[in-house]
Amino acid sequence: MTAQDDVSAAFPFVGAMAPTAQDRLLRSIASKTVAPGTDLLRPGDAVDGVYLVRRGAIRVYYIEADGREGTLYWIEPGQSCILALNSLFAEIPYPAFASADADGADFLAIPGGVFRDLFSHEPAAQRFLFDQLSGRVFGLLQLLEQRMRLPQEERLIALLLAKAGDTAIVELSQEELARHLGTSREVVSRLLRNLANQDLIDSRPRRIALRDPGRLKDRLTETAG
Template identity: 30%
Template sequence: MKNEDWTELFDGTRALPRDVRDRLLKSAHLVTAKEGKSIFSPDHIPDKLLFLINGVIRVSQTSENGREIVLYRVEAGQSCVLTTACILAEEAYNAEGVAETDIKAISLPRSEFDRLVAEMPAFRKFVFSAYSRRLIDLLRVVDDVAFGHIDVRLAERLIALCGGGNDIAVTHQKLAVELGTAREVISRQLVEFQKRGWLELSRGKITLNDKASLRKLSNN
């Protein structure tokens, strides 16, 4: 990215004075990671903040009994708010971040992050606005897991995953992780949907036959 000004790509850096942006171009550096690589893990204290240029990072938490739940995803144009929180609180991670696709990001040293938060109101606003939005998202996750009906949540997830097609390459275990429940619960509900004629199950794939019914259920 020698000739590319990455500070133009992010709301939190685009509004900074030119001299500050030039300083960031010198202090930050480009990092890449392949799909499946761990970006951060529990008990690790962050020393940098990543600004994601391309790809997706999945942030999840695993309970003592081994059950995993996806908290959120970091996508292009975003930074990880859990990293932000850990840097501000000087605490270690309590979740894991994994590259869900190949990623490309800008790594900003913690010292530079601290300086920006202290000196630049525009950057402070970016950090805390993103933090607030993600907190609301996480509260929705908690609400869904604690009080949501699994059939409604599963229908909603299937519709989201299918995009414009009908085939979804996904395992029951992955859906269970996404929805914060057990694989057996997902399997039972998928079989029920299949009995209704809404979908067809095969190894590693789900084919949606009646998206209208699934969408109607997801809107309940």
């Protein structure tokens, strides 16, 4: 597989661009691999490129005045960071923290000037940006609604369901879950015990098995309704 095929397979919008635009993009991109926890962006940073995640994930989060963290979203394979895109095009500082998640991250970095030019001339690049924006805005609105309406236990259930995927296994520590939710480890520990007592999960160090995902989803539906 050529480099062009490899990039196009991970990011189909590249293959939809004109050949000259593809060539320019491939000449300009840099492939980077970073270890878990590596900081990529911090509040106030100037954004000089576009990041396209190929493997692993990048966690975008905030830190409250009391030092507690809260996850805004994860940038997963095939995705980019809308906050970074917004900072790039609006020429404003980055407003959050972005770091490689638990398994690290492998991503492509496109120079800002190259992507802005491609965006001006390539409909495929425009569609990619708008798709990223619309999908992420919907997710952020869901997160805001959860924080405003859902009790902490249901917020934890929503996070477990989101991170479990097809395996029904979440490989996160109580401390990591607390950081994602913007609460304390003690609170998460109590909530996990409560869910385990209801036979909904099996909780072990860094491994939470969802025993009945259907019932967990029903809990969210009932609470939201």
